[in-house]
Amino acid sequence: MARIILVLEYDGSRYCGWQSQPENCSIQDTLETALSKVAHEEIRIITAGRTDAGVHALYQVVHFDTFVQRPINAWVRGVNAFLPDDIAVLWASEVSDRFHARYSALERRYLYFLLNQSVRPGVNHKKVGWFHQPLQLDIMQCAANILIGEHDFSSFRAAACQAKSPIRTITQLKIVRHGNLLIFDLRANAFLQHMVRNIIGCLVYIGKGKYPSEWMLELLEGRNRAYAAPTFSAAGLYLAGVKYDSSWCMPELSRIPIIPNMFLYN
Secondary structure, three states: OEEEEEEEEEOOOOOOOOOOOOOOOOHHHHHHHHHHHHHOOOOOOEEOOOOOOOOEEEEEEEEEEEOOOOOHHHHOHHHHOOOOOOEEEEEEEEEOOOOOOOOOOOEEEEEEEEEEOOOOOOOOOOOOEEEOOOOOHHHHHHHHHHOOEEEEOHHHOOOOOOOOOOEEEEEEEEEEEEOOEEEEEEEEOOOOOOHHHHHHHHHHHHHOOOOOOOHHHHHHHHOOHHHOOOOOOOOOEEEEEEEOOHHHOOOOOOOOOOOOHHHHOO
8 A cells, every 4th residue: 555645735715625525515525536536446635734614725735545556647647637727736755654644744834815905805805815904013913922832722713623732832923014915924833723813813903903912912811712803714814834854855835826916006
């Protein structure tokens, strides 16, 4: 039996999320169907992390086991021939069965693109988040810095989150502005369900002046989701990278999506 790793990207706009559903509306369902057609047997995959409905990926990692022998290129070009245009396998490799897409991962990276202007987006609808009131970047970054390190993130997890522990370690939470586009760059050993979008929602509340930056510390120490901001839109969220030990020789494919210059006017 061979274990195969895939790196893929997808536009999550029209899917019900990553995880398989009875309606076969998920990215997992779509990818497993394409893989099974190439393998001529049923393929089941394990992912580095599940993404919610409407969330995109620039660098998602999966693995699967198969008795079928195929050229590595068949797991890229062959699978892509059976995939819709909004999902693409970027890279494949055979690996030892000691590799596990989820448990071997050391770090996940997410990017969130937030359009901060008075009118909603048109061309990039479902590709970026949007907030109409001016946001103060400096106090948002001060609040973001409070979350760096190992903490109990109970205030930022979904009620339905199945993680055994709310303890996570954020190693980076950086916010940069390009014209009217804010880019949030988050890295952590792992994320809880809705954790990134809940953090973004709280930062927006702080950025618009509803609360001071110290409010983030109150939320963190309070460990109560009920006092935090609502979950922010999924549209601007991208899984941008998954880090593994260098011994696995994973490719350096992490990048930002193509953003039209329409965002760069003031």
